[in-house]
Amino acid sequence: MASLHDFIAVSRRRAKLENERLVSLLDRSTEVLSPLSDPLADDFGAHRWLQAKREEAYSDWLAWILFRIRTPDRILAALNGEVQTEASSQQPATVVREYWVESGHVDRTGRVDIHLKFQNQAVFWIEVKLTSAEDADMEKNSGYRAAQDARPELIKRRFTIAKGGRQKDYSGFEFRSWETVCRGLRSAALGMIRTAESERTGCSRHTSGDTASVNTAAMTLGFVGAIEQNILGFPASLRRRALDGTTIWPGAEIADYLDSWLSMIKETIDA
Amino acid sequence: MPELETATNELLAQGFHSYVDALAAIRSFKSEVVKGCRTVMEEGLLRLPKSLNTSGTKNGIVEEIDPSDIGDFGEDYAWIGVSLPLVPEKLWFSVGIYLDQTDESTHRVQAYVSFFTARKDTVRTLFGALGELRGTAFVLDDEDTGVCAVEPILSNALASYQEALRKAMSSWLDKDNGKALVILGKVINAR
Numbered sequence: 001m002a003s004l005h006d007f008i009a010v011s012r013r014r015a016k017l018e019n020e021r022l023v024s025l026l027d028r029s030t031e032v033l034s035p036l037s038d039p040l041a042d043d044f045g046a047h048r049w050l051q052a053k054r055e056e057a058y059s060d061w062l063a064w065i066l067f068r069i070r071t072p073d074r075i076l077a078a079l080n081g082e083v084q085t086e087a088s089s090q091q092p093a094t095v096v097r098e099y100w101v102e103s104g105h106v107d108r109t110g111r112v113d114i115h116l117k118f119q120n121q122a123v124f125w126i127e128v129k130l131t132s133a134e135d136a137d138m139e140k141n142s143g144y145r146a147a148q149d150a151r152p153e154l155i156k157r158r159f160t161i162a163k164g165g166r167q168k169d170y171s172g173f174e175f176r177s178w179e180t181v182c183r184g185l186r187s188a189a190l191g192m193i194r195t196a197e198s199e200r201t202g203c204s205r206h207t208s209g210d211t212a213s214v215n216t217a218a219m220t221l222g223f224v225g226a227i228e229q230n231i232l233g234f235p236a237s238l239r240r241r242a243l244d245g246t247t248i249w250p251g252a253e254i255a256d257y258l259d260s261w262l263s264m265i266k267e268t269i270d271a
Numbered sequence: 272m273p274e275l276e277t278a279t280n281e282l283l284a285q286g287f288h289s290y291v292d293a294l295a296a297i298r299s300f301k302s303e304v305v306k307g308c309r310t311v312m313e314e315g316l317l318r319l320p321k322s323l324n325t326s327g328t329k330n331g332i333v334e335e336i337d338p339s340d341i342g343d344f345g346e347d348y349a350w351i352g353v354s355l356p357l358v359p360e361k362l363w364f365s366v367g368i369y370l371d372q373t374d375e376s377t378h379r380v381q382a383y384v385s386f387f388t389a390r391k392d393t394v395r396t397l398f399g400a401l402g403e404l405r406g407t408a409f410v411l412d413d414e415d416t417g418v419c420a421v422e423p424i425l426s427n428a429l430a431s432y433q434e435a436l437r438k439a440m441s442s443w444l445d446k447d448n449g450k451a452l453v454i455l456g457k458v459i460n461a462r
Binding site: 004005007011012015165166168180247249250252253256 | 356
């Protein structure tokens with residue numbers, strides 16, 4: 001029993017030592033996202049609409065954010081957890097929630113969570129899961145894939161976003177973890193803030209109908225915070241807790257997550 | 272059985288007191304080891320020869336934990352590591368730590384860097400083809416689905432487990448100028 005107590009004690013001590021790194025990363029992130037702040041500093045579990053695992057609420061919000069991100073390259077960057085590309089002349093997406101398709105489960109029709117269409121050039125379908133991919137219903141994916149394959153668009157992509165997953169692909173749907181997507185959406189929000197700032201100061205190189213605004217960035221970061229706290233299980237009000245000296249057990253994981261995002265956007269920040 | 276009753280009461284008292292903390296400590300430990308394994312795998316991934324025709328990238332690395340659920344724990348071992356499909360349906364890359372505790376006094380920790388295939392005959396062919404290279408560095412896994420480079424981690428060097436992983440990786444990458452991987456590529460491409 002003594003060794004178990006030692007294990008717990010040393011683990012707790014280390015978690016507390018991570019608090020300092022965590023605060024530093026949160027402050028850096030807030031500095032980068034100014035005039036907004038890092039969503040992990042807030043408490044999104046307090047929002048009744050999002051605190052429960054209501055897939056529809058999260059899908060609705062994500063669909064709206066992707067609509068605001070507008071173009072296929074930028075949407076792909078968000079889904080891939082990558083830094084946003086600059087605004088381009090690509091056509092904006094048409095977004096439909098619960099899009100009817102003629103095949104899902106065997107011998108049944110289905111409804112894809114998010115349908116994104118870019119004129120007649122490209123179509124992306126996204127299935128939103130709040131559990132791990134292994135715990136979610138993936139059987140209908142084969143039917144969805146067949147339905148999308150029959151479509152006329154040249155570019156067809158399908159994604160499953162879930163908490164975790166052991167495969168790269170689930171019956172033709174590319175797997176993306178919420179961590180990856182949240183990193184991408186954080187970058188998207190940063191891009192919106194930067195664009196809005198450039199437009200405000202008259203330094204923008206791209207004013208071709210880009211609808212980015214700080215308000216949209218705030219809504220995007222709100223979604224990110226809700227996912228990080230309610231789905232990924234990161235504690236709310238993280239900075240305050242860390243400063244209070246609370247043991248934040250997943251502190252090292254969260255710090256690594258923030259660190260990887262900040263490293264990813266380093267070039268954007270430096271620019 | 273008053274002794275059993277006393278022991279049960281002590282288990283409950285200690286358990287109720289420490290259960291949540293123990294889970295948290297296990298999660299922290301697991302997460303740290305997975306991170307270390309991932310780093311070593313990413314380093315190795317950069318050095319895999321083109322002849323393997325791999326499509327795996329670091330984004331495809333997933334953690335591999337056994338038992339993954341506390342309810343599945345029934346034997347005196349644990350595995351903490353990461354894996355990556357290198358060739359779809361054909362070849363997987365694995366880096367991890369095997370913790371073996373057959374009784375209270377026997378505690379063994381080993382670093383593994385392995386390649387798994389879908390077919391047992393492929394693995395047996397690979398193992399045979401390694402010939403003298405095998406030495407004591409390579410073993411067949413228990414189910415004959417993988418060939419593993421293994422390095423022990425001494426009890427006074429547990430914190431440097433990554434060095435043991437790198438040493439195991441080196442058996443594949445560097446021994447005899449990476450001959451083991453050349454053989455692996457030939458065996459996989461022939462199937």
